[in-house]
Amino acid sequence: LDTSPVAINFGFFKVRLPLIVVLVVMVIIGMIIAWFFGRDTKEKTDHKVTFFNKKEKKIE
Known part of the structure; x- marks a missing residue:
């Protein structure tokens, strides 16, 4: 270890x-x-994934 x-x-x-x-x-x-x-970027990505998942559920 350098303690100088x-x-x-x-x-x-x-x-x-x-x-x-x-x-x-x-x-x-x-x-x-x-x-x-x-x-910050993970929250944006999670938000997009949640949005797309909700959209797919409405189609089914």
């Missing part, structure tokens, strides 16, 4: 954290962003 501290400059303040902490936090943020955008 790295400096992250946010413009108005600077943080020094171990590299492993920075990497884990970035992976978690990436997963949250991917889940958020994936959830």
